[in-house]
Amino acid sequence: MTNVTVKDLTLEFGAVRVLDKLNIEIEEGEFLVLLGASGCGKSTLLNCVAGLLDITDGEIHIGGRNVTWEEPSERGIGMVFQSYALYPQMTVEGNLSFGLKNARVPKAEIAERVARAAEILQIEPLLKRKPAALSGGQRQRVAIGRALVRDVDVFLFDEPLSNLDAKLRADLRVELKLLHQKLDNTMIYVTHDQVEAMTLADRIAIMRGGVVQQIASPSEVYNRPSNKYVAGFIGSPTINFFEGSITDGTAPEFLAADMKMPLAGYEASQGALSPRPAWLGVRPEAVITGTDVDKQPFTAEITVELFEAMGADTLVYTTLAGTPFRFRMSGQARVAAGDTLRIGFDPAQGSLFDKTTEERL
Amino acid sequence: MTNVTVKDLTLEFGAVRVLDKLNIEIEEGEFLVLLGASGCGKSTLLNCVAGLLDITDGEIHIGGRNVTWEEPSERGIGMVFQSYALYPQMTVEGNLSFGLKNARVPKAEIAERVARAAEILQIEPLLKRKPAALSGGQRQRVAIGRALVRDVDVFLFDEPLSNLDAKLRADLRVELKLLHQKLDNTMIYVTHDQVEAMTLADRIAIMRGGVVQQIASPSEVYNRPSNKYVAGFIGSPTINFFEGSITDGTAPEFLAADMKMPLAGYEASQGALSPRPAWLGVRPEAVITGTDVDKQPFTAEITVELFEAMGADTLVYTTLAGTPFRFRMSGQARVAAGDTLRIGFDPAQGSLFDKTTEERL
Amino acid sequence: AELEVTHWWTSGGEAAAVAEFAKAFDATGHTWIDGAIAGSGGTARPIIISRIIGGDPMHATQLNHGRQAEELIEAGLLLDLTDVAEAEGWKDIVNPTSLLDSCTVDGKVYCAPVNIHSWQWIWLSHKAYEDAGVPVPSNWDEYVASAAALEAAGKIPLAMGQQAWQSSGAFGVINVAVGGVELWNKINVQKDAEAAGGPEMAKVFEAAAAARAMAANSNVQDWNQATNLVITGQAGAQIMGDWAQGEFQVAGQVAGQDYTCLPGLGVNEVISTGGDAFYFPKQDDPEIEKAQKELAALLLSPEVQVNFNLKKGSLPVRGDIDLAAANDCMKKGLEILAAGNILLSGDQVLSADTSGQIEDLMVEFWNDPSYSAADAQAKYASIIADAD
Amino acid sequence: MTDATANANTAPAKQRVTPRGAKPRRRLSPANIMLYGTLFVASVYYLLPLYVMIVTSLKGMPEIRLGNVFSPPVEVTFEPWVKAWAEACTGINCDGLSRGFWNSVQILVPSVVISIAIASVNGYALSLWKFKGSEVFFTILIFGAFIPYQVMIYPIVILLREAGDVLSAITGTKIRLMGSIWGLVIVHTIFGMPILTLLFRNYFASVPEELFKAARVDGAGFWGIYFRIMLPMALPIFVVAMILQVTGIWNDFLFGVIFTKPETYPMTVQLNNIVNSVQGVKEYNVNMAATLLTGLVPLIIYFASGKLFVRGIAAGAVKG
Amino acid sequence: MAVTDSGGTESARTTSKKPNRLFKNLTAKLASIPMILTAVVVFIGCTGWTIYHSFTKSRLLPAPDKWVGLDQYERLWSTRRWLVSIENLAIYGVCSLILSLVIGFTLAALLDRKIRGENVFRTIFLYPFALSFIVTGLVWQWVLNPQFGIQSVVQRWGWESFAFDPLNNADIVIYGILIAGIWQGSGFIMVIMLAGLRGIDEDIWKATRVEGIPVWKTYIVVIIPMMRPVFVTALVLIAAGIIKVYDLVVAQTSGGPGISSEVPAKYVIEKMFQSQNLGQGFAASTMMLLSVLVVLIPWAYLEFGGKRRD
């Protein structure tokens, strides 16, 4: 059953159209991540769903009701902000119970709900403190708690972890994931951190300039990006693109500079691959070195120009077919600038994009 | 030849001792990264070296001179800040030349040096713009340029990339590395991002509470952390620790809960391993799954509790020997919560720490 | 030389009078730079004094003569005019002599008195009485009796400004009229607190309380606004010094025809001999000092005295001049003066501090109908007891 | 499934209006009536006196005596304005406010410039170049903001006299601070210092510290950083300081009258003279015209830079 | 923050000499000389001078040798006018503090509701601040004048018994002054409040809307507590103005009717210059200073002692 439906949503700030006839359907219990570069309209979309912005056109349905004209508090949503937006003068308990008190929920029930939320988020010892006396992670937990106590169906998160440091972010990410498994609410989560997006999402919606580019499961988005933008946006280190063309012939091949890359086995979206100028994207971790290289459909000899040893992995920078090329090796591998290496990969596991439309082939 | 020497540096803010008899020697042309948790005194140390803070005790030598009481501008250093700290009212060119004008460098030479720096950093087209009209990455480049034009021996960076988004950070990281290779200046670089530390540093100094914990090359820090703090601090995802003890016997073994892990081949710091309570640290990427498992000295059967698919890799959360245990699998691997997997690793490749002193054994 | 002269004569009649000084002085080849400060002595005095103390004094300044300048003289900040006084024979011509006495400290003369101002007048509006249909009274008692008729005709019986010095001055006038000169002297000169608290004084306070009731509807601030009420016939009378005459004159009214003046409220016909004097702060430029002395002499010259006092409505300080052009009221005053019915002025006998305290008391008393005469008298007596 | 919910939702909505697009808003909602009503009532309170001033200044005296203060002028006359500007008398000078205008300007310009210059340097030193005891001096300064001016007049008169003497002794020429424009400038600088210093200190404290450090590394000293970096950045707060000082100094009466002479009396002193020199009846129309004329300079400044003022306040004043 | 003057211990082994502490930040110290002089000589010196002379029998000129102990204070506290002044100041102070804050905040909050014509309204509320107290006093004297002002207009409309003549009624005259004082100063407070409101995180508003908190309640329960520093700034500014109130009273009522609108600053001035009793004036001003200290010291402690903004 769909829980949140956004129909033809258009939003303009004055003359600027920030969202353009946007459609999204979100299933009950789904964790949808909105991912995109800064300024692409993620927060705007979330605010529209929450009712915090007056939309220009379109409809929003939550839990089967058309809530387009309803107040935020009546939509059955809870929202968590990047800046936490805790009420600084109230204790954690006050923060959690403020909305309930205002809705005239009986005292006993308030206490119970607060206690439950505090337990779930493990913030019981903090209940009497003021936000200023909390660390960033604790604050964010309280902010989540504030949405939690409202017993709503839909949670909206606007970059909830951006203000935390890397370690804390990783921890809270896991907590959020577990929380979702426990509660099974619908969650819409805005981020521009792709690790968060990949690990948390049931589906990822990748936005660009107010338009959804692809909405699919993380692995689909990662492995079968629907266009060149998505492919380049997702993945770190960034995917390598070769500019070239698909050659006609019995077995399709990709011709970049002077290199021929066999495409046998490529799962084309529209059946067969026809010859045309195109981009080929190859992920850095798809590249293989060492003993198994020769099993790969495509192999080449490269010179290490620069390498970054990051502990677990080592990133090697080189040039292949006239374009800069990055690939990943094990952290245990010993390389040095100037070394010559044999690498191999399967171009058919990569992604092909039309040269002009940049759509996946 | 040592270029920067910090001798018994002590710094107190009022009653709080932030740096405590700190000693570091930095070779000419070396890239030293100061790594540590927030508040450990990295910026303070850097400011002391730059002469922006009055030190309480100790000495600072740069290029063989005792500069302890000299003005920042006389020390032959350039500094780059996290917030870029560009002068908002000046054009990029004005920003670059401000220091030179202050030093009454002849006009022609200023122009030349600015041009050279602009070329190195590829910011020629931006020279006439004000900082407000630049993107984050461009601003940071200008900030680096400001240090560059001063033709100094020592560059100090205080988290120069923290304010940039992930992608830009990765790009600029590479640029910095190349810049260092080209200039061969001494660089002291503060960060709390370990990827930066690992990839950029010739040596990493890991700080904690104003004290240097370990100062060594990245791979040494990563593979042979000198104590438990360093081991836990470096590496993402975090290293797994088993609490247990080293058993007496012909071949040393590590006993955690009911599991026996062979330690044959462990390179102990002090010769032999004597029986004692200890921690064993095993990195998540040292764990092997799939066909080669049985070649490993230690194998076990685990149940997947949670997994995070991050595209290139998948992180699996489980419990081993009674403690939470994380390990990394290829992004292509298909796992689900509840799956049972066979894993293996070589405990001797891990790190052992004394239970009480937490020093590496 | 250019002499900067500060004063607070800014109302119509006053300004016209001061212009006479300026004209005469300019005629001698010097320049009079006018430094008028509006808003009564209260505003002007701090300015004058701070400038003298601050070492950048004006060249001449108006001050009420009397005790105000005592300390400035002691501190040696004011110019000694004894040689001018002697040369001009002020001792002989200044009448009454008390005026010169007030300028004299340790036998030296420090100021040039320019006029005699008497508080002891009541000014009655003919128009108001015509409108009310009662004859213009000829003394205080008649006036009090006519108040009801005035009120019935929608007039304010007594016009009073609300500034403290007006309240205090009007009380002084009633004091002299009702209690007599002797009582006044006992209290103000001898500082007899017992007399101040005594039964005779009680009568004065009762009379003042009655006057207060008559003035209840008069809510103007400045004295000349109150005078204007009389001029326009909105009010029956005003107790005010002879400077009020200047206002009648400017309004083109004629004494005896449009208004009546009663010295000493028509009861005790006396003139209090307060007045204005000019002081000359010390300068270190002999050129200027010379000009200052010239100005001092000029101020008392017969011609200037006549012209000035005619405009100002005050009495000249010399007894040897003929004021043929003077109007009825002035003539009345001159007669009384000639008869020697004179009274020292409050400024001459009380320190500014004591005057200030009395003003505070009076302004409160006049404006607070619930302040009983007895309470006010008790407070008054205690002020007199502490006076120095 | 999706279709089902969509249909279920749209079907009954066929009869009603389907909520779509922006929520229709009533212009005259009770909330809006309250909001604008309150603003309107408040505006009346704030505008009433200005209206009275303008209307009265355009009436003739007879009309004033008859009508009420609020009735618009039947016959508009600019006579009072002319009189206030050029003809009103104080003592024997009958040249109205015109005399004071240039004096005010001559006092205003150096006072504003010097007081702001000194206060901005103070604020800058206090926020970025702290030295031992600097906070103590600052605290004293803030206390100074609360001292009634009147209390200080007497000692300051003496101080200026002594300072003048000292300067005379040093330079060998006769210098008088008391009574000269420079004495007044000093007084304005002193009394403007507490609030202005607070303003600048708060502003400069909010400037990123790294900027300051970068400039130090670049070899700029105290003045270099002040003039080259901080000054250009601090425009909004300079606007605030300038507005506060212009209005404060222009409106000042007490110091103007005590520390100047008749030939250099500022406009407010002339205003006081005109308003308090009652010649017969109070000429309310002239008084109002004079009042408006006197207030014109600060009013124009406010109307012209109101937006910058608010922005500057936001930048500096409320962070303390 | 910044360069602190926390010099270190002398260390003999350094070859480079440690500079003298006094010359550290020398330029900064030199540049601060005007401030230091003002603070020490003017504010401390003059205050001390004033306090000292309040124990003397100074008349027109300061007389440091005529020591009279507490006489001046005894007289001060037995003077009705002083007591009235204090009472007036208290009433005026409390009312103006509360009203300025309430009106200033309310107007700021209204302007912050994204209304049309914000600039116009803001200018209307702010312009009186550009006028001097003298002007303010005069205008309001005129508007409140029972013969031509509001009272007469309302009466002419037919409400014959309408009475509103605060300036002529000793019981309420201080409120008449208050009306003018608020008119003049509340616009500035409004601007400060507005600046404060604009600094509030937009997300807080969103959070309260999601939780369904009514707007008025959000202001009272959430926003106002968050604006504490702004209120403190406003409070300081208002309080500094209150203690100095003088011109307004002089222009509007000259302390009348009677002594019913006297204020301490006026008492000080008049005692010093008109009554030529410096000692008494100094005693009164010392009392004023004392009251300032009573208010200020706790504040200063909170601001500077409690949390060091280093």
Ligand SMILES: Nc1ncnc2c1ncn2[C@@H]1O[C@H](COP(=O)(O)OP(=O)(O)OP(=O)(O)O)[C@@H](O)[C@H]1O
């Ligand atoms: N109140 C507003 N008025 C005008 N334009 C706005 C407003 N709010 C946002 N925008 C514009 O709308 C676009 C989308 O903004 P939005 O905040 O939704 O981006 P975002 O995807 O959330 O970015 P970020 O990752 O930086 O949070 C931006 O170009 C922004 O400039």
Ligand SMILES: Nc1ncnc2c1ncn2[C@@H]1O[C@H](COP(=O)(O)OP(=O)(O)OP(=O)(O)O)[C@@H](O)[C@H]1O
């Ligand atoms: N001016 C100061 N006064 C007092 N304590 C200070 C001051 N500056 C820093 N500290 C303290 O010194 C310690 C070290 O601060 P420092 O800024 O060097 O940390 P850091 O390692 O750079 O942290 P981060 O990664 O957050 O930048 C912190 O505990 C901090 O609270």
Ligand SMILES: [Mg+2]
């Ligand atoms: Mg956003």
Ligand SMILES: [Mg+2]
């Ligand atoms: Mg830091």
